[in-house]
Amino acid sequence: MNTDHDTGPTTGPDFGHDFTDDAGLEEALAALAADAPPTLLDRVAARRIAVPGPLEDVHVAFTDQGVAFLRAGMDERAFTAAWRERFARPLLPATRAPAGLEPALRTGRAGGLRLDLRGLSDFEAAVLRATATIPCGQTRPYAWVARQAGNPKAVRAAGSALGRNPVPLLIPCHRVTRSDGAIGQYVFGAPAKERLLRAENVDLERLAALARRGVHYLGSDTTGVFCHPTCADARRITPAHRHGFRTAADAQAAGYRPCLHCRPAPAPTA
Structure with missing residues (x-):
């Protein structure tokens, strides 16, 4: 890129x-x-x-x-x-x-x-680079994008940068959603965003239901790893071994470590 x-x-x-x-x-x-x-x-x-x-x-x-x-x-x-x-x-x-x-x-x-x-500004470029890494069929919250772009507090600025994305669909800003379970805004409108996510088999109803329960991360007690709910690893967790967490800090306090694929929390520092 x-x-x-x-x-x-x-x-x-x-x-x-x-x-x-x-x-x-x-x-x-x-x-x-x-x-x-x-x-x-x-x-x-x-x-x-x-x-x-x-x-x-x-x-x-x-x-x-x-x-x-x-x-x-x-x-x-x-x-x-x-x-x-x-x-x-x-x-x-x-x-x-x-x-x-x-x-x-x-x-x-x-x-x-x-x-x-x-x-693009340096921050806009960083936002788009982060967004480009979200796999097809998965979503990430705006806060995740801001953190991956190097400025965790700039959530609103990250949303603005995505609104100016010159190449939507190719840099998949439709995969960035709100943490409350709503899909959020989109350059082509919310109905188009919903259509794109459903075409990628994202279960929007399940995500909204989890968010209403205050669950934003899912952990497996067999692996000790927690993920974003749409992560491919999270989808493999069986119900008997699945645990929900409101925050990444809650998951880590319970002894879970962040998934290396969907990166739900900052990497630990040495």
């Missing part, structure tokens, strides 16, 4: 044309007296393409550095306007999606897909 902090829009040469609607850019490049470098157009403009995804009308914009922007529920004109408002950079049509994009959207696993996340 590319997180170089280039805070300004990419600029290109002045060809004496008005490209406010992106028209004529390719023709202007072709009219250069000398042959333009083959990568020049990608340095000046991003590409856009519509792709199938888990939500309707998914459009993405990508640069030579990777996928930079994704939105769902928009037509081509609205997507282009949203891109230009945020990035102030021309956007031209593409004929082929970046390698790995469609499998990532189909499986919910970005894998080695290249992302262009320039322009």
Whole structure:
């Protein structure tokens, strides 16, 4: 995941044309007296393409550095306007999606897909890196994301950073939920978030029921490990050996150690 902090829009040469609607850019490049470098157009403009995804009308914009922007529920004109408002950079049509994009959207696993996340603050980049580690079919609370991003007290700021996530679905902010069992806000709306989580077989009713009982962590008395409820290890705990805890501190006080996979508590210091 590319997180170089280039805070300004990419600029290109002045060809004496008005490209406010992106028209004529390719023709202007072709009219250069000398042959333009083959990568020049990608340095000046991003590409856009519509792709199938888990939500309707998914459009993405990508640069030579990777996928930079994704939105769902928009037509081509609205997507282009949203891109230009945020990035102030021309956007031209593409004929082929970046390698790995469609499998990532189909499986919910970005894998080695290249992302262009320039322009983020250090904390925003850290929030997105933490969110990217949440496995398909699992959820984590906003507080977990803030802690993994290096600032446990910045829970609200972590939520704001997720609200500005330029590539939802690829960085799965829909897997970040509230600790009270509610699914929380989402850039594409709460119904879309619920739909995505259910498609990943997240049992939202069970999570809400546990939260109402004040249970936010589950421990196994056979392994002595406690987890987030959606962790794959937590789902294997049989009812006879399952114990609920309100806080990670409660679980640790009872002699349980945090799961190494879902990391429900800070790693112990030496």
